[in-house]
Amino acid sequence: MGLATTLAAGLLAGCAAGGPHADKIAANARAELGSGHADKAVALAEKAVLSDPRNGAYRLLLGNSYLRAGRFESARQAYDEAMELGEDSGKAALSLALAEIGMGRSNEAVDTLNSYRDAIPVEDYGLALALAGRTGEGIELMGNALRTSGTNPKIRQNLAFALALHGEWKEARVMASFDVPADQLDARIQQWAAIGNPEDVRRRVASLIGAPVREDAGQPTALALANFPETAQLADAAAAKAETPKAGNAGAAPTLAKAAVEELPALDTAPAPRVADASTQPRAAQLAMIDAPAAKAAPVAVIQPQARPYRIAAAAPRPSARPVAKPVAMSAAKPAVRPTAATGTHLVQLGAFSTSDGAHRAWRHFTSRNPALAGYRNVTTQVTVNGRRFWRVQAAGFVGQASAATLCRSVKARGGACLVMAAPRVAPPQQGRPADTRLARLR
Structure with missing residues (x-):
C-alpha cells in the first residue's frame, strides 16, 4: 500500500471522531504557523480537518496555512469551505481575496471584497483593491481615510504601495518617506518595482505576505x-x-x-517547484502590510441576520347582515395548482x-x-x-x-x-x- 493511501486510511480511521485529539492537532498547527513553519502547519491542519471535517475553525486554519505556504489554489478552497461553515470574518474574506488575486482571479476577488466591505479595515480593503487591478479606487479610498485619520503609518505605507502599482513613483516615494528611513527608501522602491509587473500577480501577493512563490495543484480531494x-x-x-x-x-x-478511499498526496515527497522564496528575506524587507491570518484563530464576528419586513394584509370587509336576495352561482371546481x-x-x-x-x-x-x-x-x-x-x-x-x-x-x-x-x-x-x-x- 502506498504512503498516500496509508496516510489517508490512518487519518480517517484514527481521527474521525474529532474531539480533544483534533484540538491538540490544531493547536500544534497554529504553533508551527506562528513559528513560520508553513509546510508543517499544512500537514497538521490537514489532519485536524480530517478529524472533524465540518469544523469551520479547522478549515480556516488550513486556509491560513496554505496561504502562508504560497499554495493559493488550496487556500482559496479551504477559505471557501470555512466560510460556508460560518467562519466568515472580515479577515477570512480578506485572506480569500488575496488567494484569488494570487491565482489571477481579480474579478472574483473584487466580488469577495465588496461583499465583506464593512468588515474589512479601509487600509486593507484599499490595498487589496489595488492588488486586484483597481488601483485608482484603492488610492482614492485610502487617501480619503488618511485625510480623516490624520496620522496612520499603515494607511500611508499601503497608499504608497498602491501609488507605485499605479505608476506614480514620485508620489509613492514621498508617501513612503514618512515612515521608511532615508537609507532604506531606495531599497523599498526597488522592491516595489521588482514586483510591479501586473501579470506576475502570484509573485506580488507572495512577496506581500512573505510566502514562497510556487505552483499548486489544489487541496487534496479527500478533504x-x-x-x-x-x-x-x-x-x-x-x-x-x-x-x-x-x-x-x-x-x-x-x-x-468515497473520502475513505481517496488518496492524499504524500506529505514527504518533493515539494512543488519554487521560483523564489520571499520568506527568506530579512523581516524589514518584507512588504507584509496587510494583516495576514493570525497564528491563533481570532473570534468570529457574529453577523445577525436582518429581519425581513412583513406586510400586514388589509382586514377583510365584514359580511353584510342583510340576507342575500339572490344567490350567486359559483363553480364547485377547485382552482388548478399552477x-x-x-x-x-x-x-x-x-x-x-x-x-x-x-x-x-x-x-x-x-x-x-x-x-x-x-x-x-x-x-x-x-x-x-x-x-x-x-x-x-x-x-x-x-x-x-x-x-x-x-x-x-x-x-x-x-x-x-x-x-x-x-x-x-x-x-x-x-x-x-x-x-x-x-x-x-x-x-
Whole structure:
C-alpha cells in the first residue's frame, strides 16, 4: 500500500471522531504557523480537518496555512469551505481575496471584497483593491481615510504601495518617506518595482505576505467539504433522487465512504517547484502590510441576520347582515395548482446548516461566490432529521428543471455543492366561499 493511501486510511480511521485529539492537532498547527513553519502547519491542519471535517475553525486554519505556504489554489478552497461553515470574518474574506488575486482571479476577488466591505479595515480593503487591478479606487479610498485619520503609518505605507502599482513613483516615494528611513527608501522602491509587473500577480501577493512563490495543484480531494455532508444533506439528496430521477445525478451528495478511499498526496515527497522564496528575506524587507491570518484563530464576528419586513394584509370587509336576495352561482371546481414565476417549479439547495445564523451567513457567501444567485430568492427552512435541527439554504424561483440544473452546474464548477429539488406545490388561497344556496331555496 502506498504512503498516500496509508496516510489517508490512518487519518480517517484514527481521527474521525474529532474531539480533544483534533484540538491538540490544531493547536500544534497554529504553533508551527506562528513559528513560520508553513509546510508543517499544512500537514497538521490537514489532519485536524480530517478529524472533524465540518469544523469551520479547522478549515480556516488550513486556509491560513496554505496561504502562508504560497499554495493559493488550496487556500482559496479551504477559505471557501470555512466560510460556508460560518467562519466568515472580515479577515477570512480578506485572506480569500488575496488567494484569488494570487491565482489571477481579480474579478472574483473584487466580488469577495465588496461583499465583506464593512468588515474589512479601509487600509486593507484599499490595498487589496489595488492588488486586484483597481488601483485608482484603492488610492482614492485610502487617501480619503488618511485625510480623516490624520496620522496612520499603515494607511500611508499601503497608499504608497498602491501609488507605485499605479505608476506614480514620485508620489509613492514621498508617501513612503514618512515612515521608511532615508537609507532604506531606495531599497523599498526597488522592491516595489521588482514586483510591479501586473501579470506576475502570484509573485506580488507572495512577496506581500512573505510566502514562497510556487505552483499548486489544489487541496487534496479527500478533504473536500462535499465529501462530508450533514445528515440533512444526505436525506435531501435521497429525497431529490426519488422525486426527480433525471436530476438525481446532478444533485447526489458524495458519501463519506468515497473520502475513505481517496488518496492524499504524500506529505514527504518533493515539494512543488519554487521560483523564489520571499520568506527568506530579512523581516524589514518584507512588504507584509496587510494583516495576514493570525497564528491563533481570532473570534468570529457574529453577523445577525436582518429581519425581513412583513406586510400586514388589509382586514377583510365584514359580511353584510342583510340576507342575500339572490344567490350567486359559483363553480364547485377547485382552482388548478399552477406554479408562478415568483414561486417557480424547482429549488436549488446549496447546503444544510446546524444554526440559523450560519445559514444566513452562508447565503451571503454563496451569492458572493456566484453572482447569478442574486437573481433568485433565498429560502431558509428549518427541518428536523433524525432528531437534529437543520436549516436548509435554497435558491427559489426556477421555472423548469433545466434552469435549476444549469445554475447547479455553475455552482459545482466553482467548487460548490448543490441539489436540484422540486418546489412544493401550494394551492393559491381561495378568494371567498361560495354562498350556501340551500337557505335561499327554503325561502
